[in-house]
Amino acid sequence: MIEIKGVSKTYGKGKIKALNNINLEVRDGEIFGFLGPNGAGKTTTIKQITGILKPDSGTIKINGIDIVKNPVEAKKHIGFVPDNPEIFNRLRGMEYLNFIGDVYEVPEDERYKRINELSEAFEIRDALSSSINSYSHGMKQKLVLIGALLHNPSVWVLDEPMVGLDPKSAFILKEMMRKHADSGKTVFFSTHVMEVAERLCDRIGIIKKGEIIFVGTLDELRHLRKDNDSLENLFLELIEE
Numbered sequence: 001m002i003e004i005k006g007v008s009k010t011y012g013k014g015k016i017k018a019l020n021n022i023n024l025e026v027r028d029g030e031i032f033g034f035l036g037p038n039g040a041g042k043t044t045t046i047k048q049i050t051g052i053l054k055p056d057s058g059t060i061k062i063n064g065i066d067i068v069k070n071p072v073e074a075k076k077h078i079g080f081v082p083d084n085p086e087i088f089n090r091l092r093g094m095e096y097l098n099f100i101g102d103v104y105e106v107p108e109d110e111r112y113k114r115i116n117e118l119s120e121a122f123e124i125r126d127a128l129s130s131s132i133n134s135y136s137h138g139m140k141q142k143l144v145l146i147g148a149l150l151h152n153p154s155v156w157v158l159d160e161p162m163v164g165l166d167p168k169s170a171f172i173l174k175e176m177m178r179k180h181a182d183s184g185k186t187v188f189f190s191t192h193v194m195e196v197a198e199r200l201c202d203r204i205g206i207i208k209k210g211e212i213i214f215v216g217t218l219d220e221l222r223h224l225r226k227d228n229d230s231l232e233n234l235f236l237e238l239i240e241e
């Protein structure tokens with residue numbers, strides 16, 4: 001569960017207001033899609049949920065643990081995939097995963113079991129002995145994803161996770177997201193791809209200019225607009241207003 005209460009964030013010594021008093025609850029057992037135009041504040045929100053940035057005001061709790069007051073404990077619950085998979089290029093894939101496994105203190109037998117399962121699912125098992133330098137963008141994305149899920153976190157936070165993945169891997173990831181949510185855990189992800197949000201999410205949140213302008217199910221959004229349009233059209237109407 002992720003609870004965001006009254007969070008504001010500015011950049012440039014207060015000149016750029018990126019988030020203005022946002023409130024959001026992502027529940028256990030749901031896939032929550034976070035949508036909004038470029039520069040709306042999605043990545044800023046995600047960086048605060050994961051403890052990379054501190055809010056100017058407000059609180060964020062991960063499974064009840066305050067990410068600012070108790071960052072190490074809170075981060076143990078999070079698996080985070082950033083939008084840009086820039087990782088340690090000089091390491092081999094397996095060295096990177098072992099490094100992550102050490103950081104999160106994943107026991108060796110469990111670690112190798114998960115590495116085997118995940119690297120086979122994403123079809124990069126053979127590449128794990130190669131240097132990350134030689135990986136394509138999509139292969140790096142898969143490696144970051146495996147690293148993020150290695151400690152079996154209950155809260156998944158994924159920034160544009162489908163970008164760069166081939167169709168089969170994107171399909172496998174979407175199935176994993178569904179299974180994770182169905183097991184009572186939390187999936188929060190940002191996307192610009194409306195079809196993905198439409199098909200995958202239990203609820204969506206829409207952010208515009210640092211303010212949350214809608215939270216609910218797709219049906220609730222349609223009801224609000226009193227029509228049966230596609231999410232793409234509803235989204236465009238809402239952010240134009």
Ligand SMILES: Nc1ncnc2c1ncn2[C@@H]1O[C@H](COP(=O)(O)OP(=O)(O)OP(=O)(O)O)[C@@H](O)[C@H]1O
Pocket residue numbers: 011012016017018036037038039040041042043044045
């Ligand atoms: N490091 C930074 N310094 C100054 N301003 C920033 C910084 N990072 C983000 N911003 C500004 O904060 C606002 C929100 O940006 P953010 O990256 O959170 O948006 P986003 O919704 O993730 O956008 P996109 O869909 O383009 O990735 C924008 O006005 C952006 O220019």
